[in-house]
Amino acid sequence: MIFIDNIDKDSLYFIFLEILRLHYYRTHVLLEEVGIYPGQPPMLFILNKKEGQSQSELAEKLQIKPSTITVMLKRMEKEGIVERKKDELDQRIIRVYITEKGRRLCNEAIKVMNKVEKECFANMTTEERIVLRRLFMQIRTNLSNALDMEWKN
Numbered sequence: 001m002i003f004i005d006n007i008d009k010d011s012l013y014f015i016f017l018e019i020l021r022l023h024y025y026r027t028h029v030l031l032e033e034v035g036i037y038p039g040q041p042p043m044l045f046i047l048n049k050k051e052g053q054s055q056s057e058l059a060e061k062l063q064i065k066p067s068t069i070t071v072m073l074k075r076m077e078k079e080g081i082v083e084r085k086k087d088e089l090d091q092r093i094i095r096v097y098i099t100e101k102g103r104r105l106c107n108e109a110i111k112v113m114n115k116v117e118k119e120c121f122a123n124m125t126t127e128e129r130i131v132l133r134r135l136f137m138q139i140r141t142n143l144s145n146a147l148d149m150e151w152k153n
Helices: 012-033 040-049 055-062 066-078 100-121 126-152
Strands: 082-086 094-098
Touching (some): 040 100, 066 082
16 A cells, blocks of 8 residues: 555554554454444444434434434334434424333443453553543644634635
8 A cells, every 4th residue: 555655654643543443443343242333332322321312413413414324223223222203292303212222232332442441551550541641632632623724714
């Protein structure tokens, strides 16, 4: 791959890309073992905290297109993870509820996230974790600011 060949494999950027790839792969392997698809945990977490949200509310919270939410919810409903019901007061609104199976899978997803977090930060002192957290927050701010500048132009 030309892109990878032109990057210093010891550079911060390359190491960061490797971490992202390894985290993605590890998380998905563990989620697959418990029968959860990659995009489902955020939906499960939101619904477990507050169910009965509309599809548009979920799309906004997850920052994905309403059409993507519809496809995702159809799949999750077919698997018995969520239920969609028309709003009693406004039949145009579809509300989403998590099922017992969905709650069990949500708990499994939380266990997976906790396991991956422990694996990621094993052998680090509390001080190292504090510094790393601060650095991650700075990276997030930098990227967020860059996106904001893009959108303004």
